[in-house]
Amino acid sequence: MIEQLILTVIMTSIPLIFAASGELIAERSGVLNLGVEGMMLMGAVAAFAVAMGTGSPLLGMFAGAFAGALTAGIFAFFTLGLATNQVATGLALTIFGTGLSGLVGAPLVGQAIDGLAQVHLPLLADIPFLGTLLFQHDILAYLAVIMVALCAWVLSATRVGLILRAVGDNHESAHALGYSVLSVRLLAVIFGGMMAGLGGAYLPLVLTPHWAEGMTAGRGWIALALVVFASWRPWRVLGGALVFGGITIMQLAGQARGWTIPSQFLSMLPYLATIIVLVLISRNREFALANSPACLGRIFHAGK
Amino acid sequence: MISLIPRKDIPLALTVMTPIMAIAITLFVGAIIFATLGYDPLEALYQFFVAPVSRSDQIADLFVKACPLIIIASGLIFCYRANIWNIGAEGQLILGAVFSGYVALTFPGLPAWAMIPLMVIAGIFGGMLWAMIPALLKTRFNTNEILVSLMLTYVAALLIDWIVRGPWRDPMSFGFPLTKMYVDAALISRIELPGIGYLGQLHWGVVGALLLALCAWFVLDRMLVGFQVKVMGAAPRAGRFAGFSPTFVTFMVLGISGAAAGIAGMVEVSANIGQLQPEISFGYGFTAIIVAFLARLNPLAVIGAGLVVALAELGGDSAQITLGMPKVVTGVFKGILLFMLLAGETFNRFHVEIRPSRSSAAKSVEVQN
Secondary structure, three states, rough: HHHHHHHHHHHHHHHHHHHHHHHHHHHHOOOOOOOOHHHHHHHHHHHHHHHHOOHHHHHHHHHHHHHHHHHHHHHHHHHHHHHOEEEEEHHHHHHHHHHHHHHHHHHHHHOOOOOOOOOOOHHHHHHOOOHHHHHEEEEEHHHHHHHHHHHHHHHOOOOOOHHHHHHHHHHHHHHHHHHHHHHHHHHHHHHHHHHHHHHHHHHHHHHOOOOOOOOOOOOOHHEEEEEEEOOOOOHHHHHHHOOOOHHHHHHHHHHHHOOOOOHHHHHHHHHHHHHHHHHHHHOHHHHHHHHOOOOOOOOEEEEE | EEEEEOOOOOOOHHHHHHHHHHHHHHHHHHHHHHHHOOOOOHHHHOOOOOHHHOOOOHHHHHHHHHHHHHHHHHHHHHHOOOOOOOOOOHHHHHHHHHHHHHHHHHOOOOOHHHHHHHHHHHEEEEEHHHHHHHHHHHHHHHOOOOOOHHHHHHHHHHHHHHHHOOOOEEEEEEHOOOOOOHHHHHHHHEEEEEEOOEEEEEEEEHHHHHHHHHHHHHHHHHOOHHHHHHHHHHHHHHHHHHHOHHHHHHHHHHHHHHHHHHHHHHHHHHHHHOOOOOOOOOOOOHHHHHHHHHHOOOHHHHHHHHHHHHHHHHHHHHHHHHHOOOOHHHHHHOOOOOHHHHHHHHHHHHHEEEEEOOOOOEEEEEEEE
């Protein structure tokens, strides 16, 4: 029972880990992309459609990543190419992605697919308790942790990470040093989209093997809050996502145990928790802003 | 390489043409998407934008559909002018509906002259209450108002769901999640035009919406508070030097937009539904964001913008019925329209040049948005 519960918590947190660490990279480069929800939905619908069409959930996974990246490309075109307001463009991306995924996915409603297979890691999977919890997942779950590690390593220990942070913290200086601010941001945004797409793909490929309109149910927004919660540090995303996964699962566990609280109030928990966490993090300005990219949301363009 | 050169002056024609061009390009892109998905693009556009307004009563219904959008957008303009990103109008609308519903359902015996005004006040109170939470958290704890206002929308949706399934459910509703019907005094009546009679569902709330847009224009363009809002948005440092309080402006703009959304919730239920149910708004709170931008954050233009976007909403219904498209297709149009409007803003402020390569003399120019 407890094993099953923890397992569900981990699985619930995977989409958040993907989406939030992708957004974290984009934000570290100075771009605030509020379109995470839209990119996740595009990833989800593409993954489902391809998995159904080809019968291969693995191809679906790639399709999800690709669709997310492509959707992020639209955002990049407007905010970087045409220097539009990032907040409003991100909203537009969410509205657009929600609509287009619903339109594309309309014929897919009610269909079912085989999800991603579990990959038991040799030896490790046989460890009692821990083996079941950590080493009997699908490939996406392992990838999520690998990507967090990769993000953390790139940000803190590589030249690429240094350039990325320079662009996010002071785009004028980075530009003066000869780095192409817009190219760096373009890559970061596309990476963020790919990760959001993978997070979205996890929903139909693993969590619930069907497609439903707006099936992300606000996860994209929670991922955005997670980035603040993690104060722009990749490993903290992992912890934060597990906390949120736990809160989401709490409502199911509560219902199963016959708590008398109306289910709607339990369903509010993830959203209320997001607000409370945001308050707790933001009230301590120094902590909240220590790793916050100084140029976040500010527009840069090289002109005459 | 796209290069942007700031314009020295912005010709008026350009200002007017920007939204029109945005709409035209949106239609074009929409047609391409329809064609790609295997629909006849011309037929689809016809069902979307012409069929819903081919009779006079349908045009009246267009105003009815635009009513909540105009009301909400008139409030949102204050937020966006002040650079405060309230995207939770949907939740504020729900709270407005719930509070006004409380008045209508708890005091059905109120005299007719008191009922509607009290419901409006309750609606304003509910919407403001919900909007005060992000305002308080932002000013007190520096919490991001975008995420808080959005999260509260989910909470509000669950709250009304619980209310109509639980404590306020009509025992006679055969298990449906509905409250009692409002008494007649709590319903906004339809307009009887002299010589024509009733036209579609045209109701007095539409008149209220037009008046509200006018009020918003007056406050924003003719009063000191409106000037404060604009200064705090365009040049916060200058505003602080002038002695304007960012805290006050944050509370005020969120309060105004919450109040507007609350009124919209009250009007929507009282004029069109007549009782509370789990779904009282079809994303009006989000759609109004696009209306505000289509109006280029100008309260008077909100009326026209509200009608244009309402047409897309009605078109979605029509396309759903005649072409079997899912309702969300309107979202595609709305998203593209918002993209195009934002891009139009850039073309308005900059001379956009597409050059093969970057000139070595390029130096960075920072644009504060």
